Amino acid sequence: MNLLPWTIYVSFAGSFLALVAGARSAAAARWTALATAVAATTLTFLAARDFVPGSSLQTLVNVPWIAGLGVNYHLAVDGISLTLLVLTGLAATAGILFSWNIEERPGEFFALFLALIGGVYGVFLSADVFVLFVFYEIAIVPKYFLIAIWGSTNREYGAMKLVLYSFAGSSLVLAGMIWAYAAGGATGFGLAQLAEAAVHLPFPEQVAVFALLFTGFATLAGMFPLHTWAPTGHVAAPTAASMLLAGVVMKLGAYGCLRVAMPLFPDAFLYCQPVIAWLAVVGIVYAGCIALVQEDFKFVIGYSSVSHMGFVLLGLAAATPLALAGAVLQMFSHGVIAGLLFAVVGRMVYERTHTRRLADLKAMPLHRLLPFAAVIFVVAGLASLGLPGFSGFPAELSILIGTWQENPLWAVVAALGIIVAGAFTLRVIQVSFFGTTNLAAIAAAGNHPLPPITRAEKAGALLLIAATLYVGLKPDVLLDWIVPALQSPVFQAVMKGGNP
Amino acid sequence: MSTPYGELLIALRPEICLVGGALAVLAVDLPKNSRSAQTRLHLSVALGLLALAAAYAWGLNAGVPGPLFGGVLSLDMLGQATRAGVLGLAVLTLGITAGTSRLRHPAELVAMILLATAGFTLMAVAQQLLLAFLALESASLSLYVLAGFDKTRPESAEAGLKYFLFGGVSAAFLLFGFSLIYGLTGSIELPVISTQLALTGPSPLLVVALVMILVGFGYKAAAAPFHLWAPDVYEGAPASSAALIASASKLAGLALFVRLLWPGFGAASGSLAGAAGWLPVVVMISAASILLGNFAALAQRNVRRLLAYSAIAHAGALLIGVIAAGLIGPGALYYYALTYGLATVGAFGVIAVVERSGRCQDITDLAGLRARSPLLAGCLFVFVLSLAGIPPLAGFVGKFVVFTGALQMDGISSSAGWLAVLAIAMSAVALYYYLIILKQALVVPAKDTTPIKVPAPAALALLSAAALIVLFGLWPSLLLGLFQ
């Protein structure tokens, strides 16, 4: 179990090594990066093998850090964190595979990528809110450079918008965190200590601090109406960065809500619950409708990410045991699937056709030119709309059941969102890959093939598909970790004691 | 048994080293025509470093901590730490100086830096109004000269003159305020003043005195609305002078300020709830600085002016530290000021080195720094992010402890609480212009791709500053623990 903190250190060390290796050659940089990511993923899987699901956080490291503030360098893990750690490992490995052909400043690219990963691992392992915040912010700066240097459409604007929104969100969290600490007279910044201090605050203050914390974290999770950075930023980002941003980094926000905001202020959360739930369901449907009318392939995927994160937030808002379990499962599922979708759009299609406009793609018989990509995209799209057999289905089913237990109306609107998701996903599959029915063009396409899908790209895609299939057919592999973790008294306080 | 004067001399060993060093530098440089400019520069810098090292090794831990010489000096933790910090920053400045473009008067420059540092170290321990003023002025005079040192550029002369005029006026305000305090309390020693103020209640004359003192210090700290000198001085002064002005003088000035305000005028502080006293005024100044500094910086195209406005914004945040020192002590403020100083010295150092290869005034002059000198780009990355307050760098921890202290004073609904929230909110705005700098340095391709060669002393200085920022960020207890 004590292998897990090494995922952080290995990632940062690898980041530095990749920077150095990049000075020698691109190949050295990318192999270093891949080795690092695989090492960290292996560590996670090894730890997962020995993991005994329990209801409380299992401490890995706990040393005093800033004595004056009562901050300890406290790392811990439970089933929820472990699920997300596995996701990070998979997404990181796949992301590096999909960036295999980066030629411009490869050392710096992989260094920034691995630094981002290290920060993400840190957030999922932190049990002290100060440490969590530090890792959260460490993850912000690499995002800017990844997008601004290697991105595509409107990259400088997209990068700045994404980073400023993230930072603004984290500023809200900082304010809330310090407020809770100072006003509650906490002895330190550990989760338990802050929780103890939080109850000393008068209720209106509790609501205010909760609102700060939740809004701050939810901005990063792309909650309506603070979501506008997400499509712009993800579209501007290079493929691997989009995969990571939509797949993993957005989950940091949801994780923060679940780990920090909700358990610290359960009463305030229950007070704000209807607002959060309605914003979440509106986000699901609204983002889905916007995705339906997009003309840029990548924007469709960007908006679909916002829509799926709406499901996560709905699950969190409903706060029944099944809804929360479904939310965490959906975090994993969407992380993998979003990675796949961006990989296909960014790497497989855009790199080769140099266009993302659906009107242009429609004229090309892409299913003939890029058959592997077509299959992967269809599979990813179906997984994304929650087709049973893939990981999205048990997640969405759990969220629907859990939400119905809390307020059936929310579940009904969410189901509407599923229909919209089906519509836009099918539309984009159809138009992009199977758009033309001109048989002559299709036949002619055989003579002008596009560069084939590389082995690295195939490996990345298959890795992610295997993950989503495995979890879709056997969701218990993750639910056995998540459900016990949700039985801790901390989360029980959040749930109103709904039926299991 | 040591006489009071013996005690004084022991306590003042750093100043003695520094002044002696300045004189030595000037003396050694007398046969100036027989040596090349490079040799003269290196010799002066070497002697200067020697003096600083001697001051540190021999001068600190000198004497018995506590009030000395009848309460004129106070060798408490704040004093010792500030002295050490100032000396360190001066070392870094000298390192950068060794890397600047050719100077016609290197010895004079080094001597002025040493003299200014002597003033700073004296400011750090002053516990008496007269000594405080003396130290402040001697440091400031040196700084005026330093600001106007570059005779080849009219902006430098303008900077020096502006700095001098503003400084002179503010010194007048300060002195007037001090004399009023003397009149009200009958003493110039801070402990006595503080007991006297506790006895006498508020009076209009006290208010006037406090306001005048605040004006004086506000100017020193470059806080709005006394900030007008800062952009021009930062833009016009030679880079190494600007480095010293922005870093060490802030550290020393704030140490003196906090010593004056909290133990000294503490009784007249009023309260955050608005009772009459200097606290509400400081709150207002702080808020004004934060707002003005951040918003004005957004519009800047000149990198030095941008740093100046960001300095104004940081001054506002540092003033929050001053406010919070009433509850949590000066540790947080010291940490923030020192690490801010390190980052600023570093930033100006990078600018100084870039100036060797051409002008560095516009932000776009930094374009493609990464290709031209990865070392400079990497160091600039660390410095700017520390200024922006991104963990795990020291700038973040500094802001964090200061804001936490402020919120602990009276809760969020107090004015200190609102200030902290304002500062946090503005830090998002600040990130924008800091990222603009980094964007030029790291993202945008170079307009002119000639590589920049970084001289060894400057490289050493920049790397040390960066390393210290990272070190203090990861182990804040190294500094914060001093004050616990």
Add this chain to the structure above:
Amino acid sequence: MNSLPLLSLIVFAPWAGAVVLAFVGRHVGANANRTITLVSSLSTLVLAGVALASFDPSAIGYQFTERHAWINTLNVNYHLGLDGLSLLLVLLTGIISPLCLLASWRVGRCPRAFGMLFLLLQGAALGVFLALDFFHWFVFWELSLVPAFFLIKIWGGPGASRAAYQFVIYTLAGGACMLLGFAALYVATGTLNFTELAQMAAAGELAPKLATLGTFWPQVVFVGVLLGLAVKVPLFPFHTWLPPAYAEAPTGVSMFLTGVMSKMGVYGFLRILWPLFPEPLHAAAPCLLWLALGGVVLGAFAAMKQTDLKRMVAYSSINHLSYCLLALFAVAGASKPDAAAAALSGTLLQMFNHGLSAAALFACVGIIEARSGGPRGLNDFGGLRTVTPLFAGFCGIAMFSSLGLPGLNGFVGEFLIFRGVFGLAPWAAGVACLGLLATALFLLTFWQRVFHGPVAAGVAAFRDLDRVEFLTLLPLVILMFLLGVLPQIVIALFNPLVTAWAANLP
């Protein structure tokens, strides 16, 4: 308890065939691909035959059950089971699927992909008929849409994209409603298993549990599940996706869609909606009866108006499927055991028979289309009887079977339905007769315009059935005669089951 997981084999054998095609197919020729597909598809018939041999019709309840724990958090089990209804439909699938493949033998474009998708579709349909827990039942239900979408879109006619899209969206939307309904059911009962839920409903415990959801939410649950199934059958007015989809799909796929996929919807009504929601169904029966009638009558009349032969057959499918639902709703609406038994028998029999006859009709239209090179309008042909007598004979038999001529299989089912409905809701039976009339009209028009009369210009060169086409139609024709004369063969499979249902009516 069988040691061999027969039902799992039935479901997954076609998928195994698809996997084989995926890896091996690229290296062998087109005919080899088609053969592999055909063989994999035949596996269903073989395995169903094995099941038939060991099947005991008099045992009410499920046989060959397989039950393993799967997802503990959601109380989901991997549960397959076979009773008379499922066996009937599995046999139907086993018969129809190879014939669909034979009808698609000449498809030139990428037969490997076609075969893979078709086998996926077949396996999914079998899964629907055998699954007894909502989780994997829904997996198969939705999964069947994917190959259908691609089969229609890629190998279909000019309007195929739009038709496929509409088809999938409709079904997905219905699926989402059903998903919501079952989510609520889980909240109320804590299980998603059909058998457990049916037991609860039979014991009268389900309705009170549902009532805990709130005042009007139980109705929402019922409507959700109803909508999901209604779209699939389809029930008027949710049928608008069907004519374009059936018309644009390639022949083999149309045969499967009408022969098997539409039965998934009716199966759902019988397996899920009726056992779980007897009272809401009873309450809604009059309204639903009218909708079914609408389908019957309007389907037939719309078919009359068509000039495209394929669309005509598509509309007639709506008509015939609505008979099944008519009977079911009539049974739910009233409660007389004799009539109910007759109606239910008729429904099941009609499902089987319609599968055969509609598939045959689509095959015939496909042959016409292949011969003419595209056009398949009502008025494009004439006098085919003289040019292609064998084909005319087979097609005629199919048509008359669909019409319900005594002696052919269609008659028995329709007769039982009408007899049952007449006993339960006489007025409905009367209105439905209009449908019969209209059906007769359009089928005879088809017969007359296409096969009789002067030989049309482009028709003279038509060749008669070749070997593959002959093999496609022959089994269907034989079965039509056989079941027309000896319907007991099939009725014996489900008679006890139907009797039990009728006896347990509230």
